[in-house]
Amino acid sequence: MRPDRAKETNMATVKVDSKNFKAEVLDSATPVVVDLWAEWCGPCKMIGPSLEELSNEFAGQVKIAKINIDENPDIATQLGVRSIPTLLMFKGGKPVDMKVGAAPKTVLSGWIKGAAVA
Numbered sequence: 001m002r003p004d005r006a007k008e009t010n011m012a013t014v015k016v017d018s019k020n021f022k023a024e025v026l027d028s029a030t031p032v033v034v035d036l037w038a039e040w041c042g043p044c045k046m047i048g049p050s051l052e053e054l055s056n057e058f059a060g061q062v063k064i065a066k067i068n069i070d071e072n073p074d075i076a077t078q079l080g081v082r083s084i085p086t087l088l089m090f091k092g093g094k095p096v097d098m099k100v101g102a103a104p105k106t107v108l109s110g111w112i113k114g115a116a117v118a
Contacts, residue, residue, distance in 0.1 A: 013055045016065040017072050024065055026093040031116035032063045034088040036081050038070050043102035044085040050105035054112060062116045089115040 016024045016034070025032045035051055037044035055064040069076040069084060079088060079095070087108075089097040097115040099108075 013052055013064045013066050016067045016075075018074055021067075021072075021075055024063070025090050028063055028090070028093075030061065030063050032065055032090040033112060033116070034079075034090060035064065035066045036069050036076055036079070036084055036086045036088070037066060038068060038084055040070075041084050046102050047085055047108065050108055053105065054109055057109070058112060058116075062112055087111070091116065 013035070014024055025034060033051075035044075035047075037048070051064050051066070055062075058064075067075055069081065079086075083100050085100070085102060087099040088095050089112075097111075099111050103111070
């Protein structure tokens with residue numbers, strides 16, 4: 001496999017908007033961590049690389065979806081998001097857990113394991 005193709009086959013975070021929210025999150029067969037973020041949010045940028053790494057580590061077990069709240073304010077409002085970064089865990093199309101604020105990768109990994117994989 002060519003190195004430039006490796007990234008395409010690895011599970012990576014998925015960009016979600018109002019057009020694909022139902023298909024990528026609500027209809028997903030696997031649990032989904034939804035990262036609600038914005039370009040101007042410093043803490044959001046801090047956890048972004050960790051979420052990318054975790055998306056590969058949990059490939060096949062959990063999908064990590066990113067929603068820019070400035071581009072999709074309707075989704076943020078619908079989900080009741082008041083602060084970012086907010087991580088929502090969806091299982092079977094329903095939110096089952098929430099984490100607000102930045103955290104180290106180890107904490108995020110533990111939260112994902114506890115909420116999705118367990």
